[in-house]
Amino acid sequence: ETGVTQTPRHxxxxxxxxxxLKCEQHLGHNAxxxxxxxxxxxxxxxxxxxxxEQTENNSVPSRFSPECPNSSHLFLHxxxxxxxxxxxxxxxxxxxxxxxxxxGELFFGEGSRLTxx
Amino acid sequence: SQxxxxxxxxxxxxxxxxxTMNCSYKTSINNLQWYRQNSGRGLVHLILIRSNERExxxxxxxxxxxxxxxxxxxxxxxxxxxxxxxxFCATDILIGANSKLTFGKGITLSVRP
Numbered sequence: 001e002t003g004v005t006q007t008p009r010h011x012x013x014x015x016x017x018x019x020x021l022k023c024e025q026h027l028g029h030n031a032x033x034x035x036x037x038x039x040x041x042x043x044x045x046x047x048x049x050x051x052x053e054q055t056e057n058n059s060v061p062s063r064f065s066p067e068c069p070n071s072s073h074l075f076l077h078x079x080x081x082x083x084x085x086x087x088x089x090x091x092x093x094x095x096x097x098x099x100x101x102x103x104g105e106l107f108f109g110e111g112s113r114l115t116x117x
Numbered sequence: 118s119q120x121x122x123x124x125x126x127x128x129x130x131x132x133x134x135x136x137t138m139n140c141s142y143k144t145s146i147n148n149l150q151w152y153r154q155n156s157g158r159g160l161v162h163l164i165l166i167r168s169n170e171r172e173x174x175x176x177x178x179x180x181x182x183x184x185x186x187x188x189x190x191x192x193x194x195x196x197x198x199x200x201x202x203x204x205f206c207a208t209d210i211l212i213g214a215n216s217k218l219t220f221g222k223g224i225t226l227s228v229r230p
Contacts, residue, residue, distance in 0.1 A: 004159075041222065042220050042221055103147070103209040103216045104165070106152075
């Protein structure tokens with residue numbers, strides 16, 4: 001266990017559904033991240049939160065809406081997704097805040113496998 | 118173009134052999150990290166090497182960094198079937214006053230029993 005828990009592990013949704021992915025970290029870290037992993041492509045950074053404040057939005061479509069109510073929890077709200085959004089969504093956390101010199105080790109959750117029909 | 122690119126894309130070896138994976142990058146880095154991912158699982162951090170370091174060891178892992186050639190290698194000695202996974206290098210680069218970690222596409226390692 002890495003100390004980062006993601007739920008659900010698998011999610012199938014229609015294009016008109018609204019669903020949410022949840023991430024919780026028990027490591028006392030200051031930074032939390034959402035990444036998208038698609039086959040044959042590099043890991044894509046989506047959002048970064050430092051101390052609950054969003055510090056990076058990597059040109060992500062508005063159908064993905066992140067929420068960080070506190071330093072331990074991170075959500076990704078999904079609505080009107082497209083089939084090409086099907087991917088593994090990974091949450092990660094780190095102790096040094098994102099953007100400071102020398103990014104440290106990232107701790108990843110097991111991911112949420114999303115399938116959009 | 119990509120900051121970090123791993124080579125080869127796929128590697129198949131026999132159990133007991135050594136596995137060498139390479140990563141090349143384009144701009145100066147703060148540090149370089151290697152991660153491992155088992156199929157359908159999250160990434161697990163293996164090792165971090167800073168720009169002023171040339172070599173680090175962790176168990177059966179050895180990582181080297183050559184900043185003049187902008188490249189790194191990950192060596193897994195005496196491989197086991199359980200080492201079968203995807204391996205990613207991630208480069209931490211300085212952009213202005215901030216740093217950013219960027220991942221490559223990964224190397225698929227298969228270790229045959």
